[in-house]
Amino acid sequence: MNEAIEQQALRFGGIDDEYEFVCECSSAECVERVTLTLRQYEQVRAEGARFVLAPGHADPEVELVVHRAPDHQVVEKDGAAGIIAEQEDPRSAETASDFEPEA
Numbered sequence: 001m002n003e004a005i006e007q008q009a010l011r012f013g014g015i016d017d018e019y020e021f022v023c024e025c026s027s028a029e030c031v032e033r034v035t036l037t038l039r040q041y042e043q044v045r046a047e048g049a050r051f052v053l054a055p056g057h058a059d060p061e062v063e064l065v066v067h068r069a070p071d072h073q074v075v076e077k078d079g080a081a082g083i084i085a086e087q088e089d090p091r092s093a094e095t096a097s098d099f100e101p102e103a
């Protein structure tokens with residue numbers, strides 16, 4: 001989702017303009033927004049395992065806070081833990097079983 005915001009930002013705005021990105025914490029229900037300049041966001045995503053979170057959203061068991069700012073923080077996710085978190089996401093399984101094909 002943030003990739004789409006980034007693409008749009010690159011087309012219509014400058015690298016130092018501020019945009020609202022979606023918090024990338026491990027909670028599937030999280031809808032928090034964080035404000036960063038495009039330059040800041042690109043620097044975070046240049047590191048594959050780094051993500052932008054709203055303050056206080058880091059899970060210390062799987063995410064290491066590498067940068068703290070008043071309105072956002074940057075975490076680095078441990079590779080293995082990230083995979084486990086994805087597999088345990090109950091939402092994807094539920095969506096598949098609730099889906100009724102058209103008769």
Ligand SMILES: [Zn+2]
Nearest residue numbers: 023025030057
């Ligand atoms: Zn969050």
